[in-house]
Amino acid sequence: MNKPMTKTQLVATLSEEMGTDKKTASAALEAIAAVVTREVAAGGAVTLPGIGKVACRARPERQVRNPATGETLTKAADRAVKVTIAKALKDAVA
Incomplete structure (x- = not known):
């Protein structure tokens, strides 16, 4: 299995693709991450075109089981991040 690309490698590759320096590529990457987070x-x-959609999804209150004790607990409602992969990316991998 290949190791995931590090941030340094991603910035270097991005700067080559953009035809710019690493500082500009790093700023672009950080700006995208900040916008998505916010x-x-x-x-x-x-929606990141060609990659997928990142969304926040509400999860209702639900019953969960502690596997160590078998005890059933009620977990409060919360929110989770969901990533839906774009069809183009799925097709490229298949």
């Missing part, structure tokens, strides 16, 4: 934390969603 929108999803506010309950919205962001």
Whole structure:
């Protein structure tokens, strides 16, 4: 199994693709991450073309079981981040 690309490797590759320096590529990457974080934390969603959609999803109160003790507990309602992969990316991998 291949190791995931590190941030340094991603910034270097991004700077080559953009035809710019690593500082600019790093700033672009950080800006995208900040926008996605801000929108999803506010309950919205962001579509990254060709990659997928990142959204915040509300989960209702539910019953869960502690596997160590078998005890059933009620878990409070919460929110979770969900990523839906774009069809183009799925097809490229298949």
